[in-house]
Amino acid sequence: MIHSGLLICSFFVKERYGRDDSKVINLNNEIHIEQVGNEETYNSIWKLFSDFFNNHLDLSDDESSMKLFSIARDSIKEFDTDSYHCASFIINSGSYGIEGKLTNRTTKEVKYNRTREDADVKQFHALIYIPKDADGIKVQKGILLFQSIGTFGVKTITTKQIKDYFAQKGLTFETRSVSISVFLKRILEENRIKKVTLLKNCTSIDSSDNMLISTGREEKVYYSPKFKESFIQRIIDFVDGKKDDTIFEINDNLYEDISISFNLSGRTRTAKLKDIDRFSLVEDIPDSIYNNGNTNYDDIIRHMIGTAESYKEKMVFRIAE
Template sequence: MVHSGLLVCSFFIKDRYGRDNSKAIELNNSITINGIETTEYYENVWEILRSFLTNHSMPKDDENSMKLFSVNPKSIHEEDDKEYHAITFVVNSGSYGIEGNITNRNTKSVMYHRTRDDADVKQFHATLFIPKDAGGVKVQKGILLFQTIGTYGIKTITTKQMKEFFASKDLTFETRSVSVAIFLKKIFEDGNLNKITLIKNAISPDPADSMLISSGREEKVYIKPRLKESWIKKLIAFIDGNKDDTIFEINESVYEDISITFNLSGRTRTVRLKDLDRFSLTEDIPDSIYNNGLTNPDKLTRFMINKAIEYKEKMIFRVSE
């Protein structure tokens, strides 16, 4: 059975040489790029995103990752709502570099010999979603959704191409978790948490070791823990930006970091909380939309936009916050 899912992440854009993420561009405002010899003006970020999509209609050979990448120009569709703007499109991508035989499973006969230059190109749906400014909030973050098919996906190759394209315009394109708070709540509420590890530097009690900064690392592991609601709220508040220096102080012991091990989309993964912001959520696509390789494109597009709207209600769209 081949299953399909949605990988959800957020994105923001800033000046290429800006060091501070809080100086991210307001996506619904006009953008002026001052080059050495020319100045480029865009009404909003959608002009740049449309240019990226149309400029990648022909397959691009990424030799480092050994993949082909292109955007089907006929698949590009825009939806402009009073609360958001979205573009849906189809990415054609696949890997090459491995020889093999394409064999019919029924007749058992070899239909084609695949060479190292033959790429197994598949079609993946994707969506770019940006909320409209509202309530005095100037939006700096948008949402990206990528379809996954089995173990295959397009986030890495697509975001790499987008980074290169924006860099050519002296801009930096960055992706992050759609919301760390949403991510953690999903892990805790779905019962997918396997292990919590508290990490701190171990100081030797032997005075003879006083010349050492530390004598190793101490880890305290809790298997299948049941966490108090008050501690979960404190943890989420810390990760989501409301810093509290005592978050890693547990039972009068101060810890440098905490790692969590959890199940996500059928795989067991471990991540340290300091790195959690770079994770992406994966949502299952219902079998009524994608069933063992058969899909309804219109229903899938609607599902992706509705999922983005769902996350929109829970996100903070200012990078500085």
């Protein structure tokens, strides 16, 4: 059976040449963009997303990643409530560059010889979710959800296309993890960890070596570890922004980073703690909804909105106070 999942991340937008988070944009407010000889005003971020959709209805060729990309016509649906606004859409995307034979599994007959110019274009559901401002809080972060099918996904190609489009408007589009501390605590407590690797640069005891070169990198690996509650809390505190470097001090040794490999959606994924803020979560779509590819559009969109709602409760929606 082919399984499907939801890759979940957060996003924010800031002025392209802003050097700090003070340039982050309030997503539900009017946006003013000043460029050389031109000034544009948008009533909210949704007008920019609408323009992005309309500019990508035809298949485009991203030669750097060897992928085709487009937004399926008539697939865009918007939902507006008192607490959020979101837009669902379908992405057409597929890779080319590999030759192959499309073979009937029953008859073993070759139906088509695939050339390097042929792209296997599939359809993936996606959702952009932004909460409404409430209790005096101006929302600066939204949630992105991308469907994955088996080993195929569209997060990288889609966010690249969005970034390129926003850059033309003088804006920077950034993605980050969403509620990563909640996720990490769950996989740590459920013993899903397959491997933990402690990383540090190794220096020579010869002082003349230390003036010129590093002598390599030391890795210490623990397989199927079980953590003490106190160490789990140190990790959670670290990813929650309490950047205490003592998390990397273990048995009187100071490590540069910690790499964690764990089971997720039937696959092994690896993340380094210092880069964990850029890690994207993947949640399984229940087989009752995906049903081996027999998907009802309304059912999967309801599931995606419900997933975004559940993560909304665990997020802080401002970058800078």
